[in-house]
Amino acid sequence: MYKWIMAVFCGIAVVIGFGVLFNQISERQNQAVQEEKVVEIPDAPVNAEAAEAIYKQSCLACHGKGLEGQIGPNLQKVGDKLTKQQIYKMIQNGKGGMPSFKSSLKDDEISNLALWLAEKK
Numbered sequence: 001m002y003k004w005i006m007a008v009f010c011g012i013a014v015v016i017g018f019g020v021l022f023n024q025i026s027e028r029q030n031q032a033v034q035e036e037k038v039v040e041i042p043d044a045p046v047n048a049e050a051a052e053a054i055y056k057q058s059c060l061a062c063h064g065k066g067l068e069g070q071i072g073p074n075l076q077k078v079g080d081k082l083t084k085q086q087i088y089k090m091i092q093n094g095k096g097g098m099p100s101f102k103s104s105l106k107d108d109e110i111s112n113l114a115l116w117l118a119e120k121k
Contacts, residue, residue: 051116
């Protein structure tokens with residue numbers, strides 16, 4: 001009788017374990033789909049002066065005065081490697097050692113900076 005009770009408990013534990021596992025997989029897939037959403041950046045003309053000011057304030061220390069890269073990577077031809085949407089997401093959310101700027105910059109400032117950097121080819 002003891003063996004049957006243990007077998008039932010083990011079976012229940014396995015079923016619960018699979019349920020939790022599949023739930024986590026589903027949540028991660030949903031999260032990945034949400035992260036892949038395309039960022040809408042307005043086709044407004046770039047305000048280069050404002051973008052340069054933001055760059056000097058927030059980016060220069062890591063990416064260098066001439067975008068040559070120091071601690072962070074070289075951005076002189078970043079527009080050849082990344083789309084404006086990818087640049088926007090990276091500025092907004094950060095990546096690796098790069099911090100997120102979504103709490104310190106407004107969306108229009110991030111958009112303008114992303115457009116300015118996307119022109120670097």
